[in-house]
Amino acid sequence: MSTELRSRAWVEVDEAALHGNLLRVRDASGPDCRMLPVVKADAYGLGVARTVAALESAEPWGYGVATVTEGVQLRELGVTRTVLVLTPAPSAMVPRAVSAGLTLSVSSIEAMRRIAREAEASGCDAAIHVEVDTGMGRAGFDWRRASEWGRAVAELTKERVRWEGVFTHFHSADDAESRSVELQGRRFRDAVDLLPRPETGERILHLCNSAGIFRRPELAADLVRPGIFLYGGRAGGGLPTPDTVVSVRARVVLVRDVPMGTSLGYGATYRATRPERWATLGIGYGDGIPRALGNRGHVVMGGRRLPIVGRISMDLTVVDITDAPGAGVDQIATLIGVDDGAGISLEEVSEKAGTNSYEILTGLGRRLPRVWVNDRHSHEQR
């Protein structure tokens, strides 16, 4: 492994853990259920090329992306499986999507017409999945009016466009208390019952994100769309904990002994409460470490939790190592993830930052190399 990649700060991605989490999704959703790993936003920040290469061995049915550009990127990487674009495509991107053989999700008749026209004009066959809005409100056809739009969609999917699937998205599957998953599931079924039958075969029905899969495996239907769980984020309260996939690490670049009263960082929000030893880490909010962790968060060094002191700067973060006298320059601190059994979970960091694990992962900076490792003990050999 190149030392340059690990010289300052980096994101370590555990491929074995990613695999393990995928197998757990497969176990929960059943052997006959299709898998559509969601790799939007650069695979939640892990790096989409390497993530897809890792997921390929599990032979998923296809991949989910958010945008047409992300879908085209998968084609450029050589992915020949189904690529489903999960958000409504801007009309200007429809030609690109159709020529790349992406499967578009459709939430309006207007979009449906645009796709049908494009397929006709370009002579390309296209496939679509219809999204049904059962309570999410951001996209999808109204579940109450399926008999109206269902007929119109069927009419427009006779020629070059194949109506392959129908799906919905849960708004609160992460919440153990919410009854909304059942409600949305019922609304989805009601809508599907009102749709005209396909002339041949069956349409693929799907509802579940990570939380849905573990909350209500019986709603897995024909396909599941796991995202966060694969990447090591907990899908919701009371749900299984995934294996840790992502660890964020940084080297100590400087150690200093300071007298009591020494001020630290922008705003001088911290002052040494005794003679202290401070370690400066080469990582900051410019790398995606939330500023909210200043004076509140922790890192793990040598299996020990140590407090972050002062405000986090763009490029540097300071830790009080007075109680870990052995710590020195070049030592590795873990800001998120596991280190020698100790750890700082994605959930701890996101709670302290007042956000969720999705935002933390997708916010990890471009400046951090993604370093893939193949078993959870390889970092001990550094």
Ligand SMILES: *Cc1c(COP(=O)(O)O)cnc(C)c1O
């Ligand atoms: C992002 C997304 C998913 C994946 O959700 P997770 O909570 O990360 O498992 C599934 N379906 C749709 C429509 C999405 O936008």
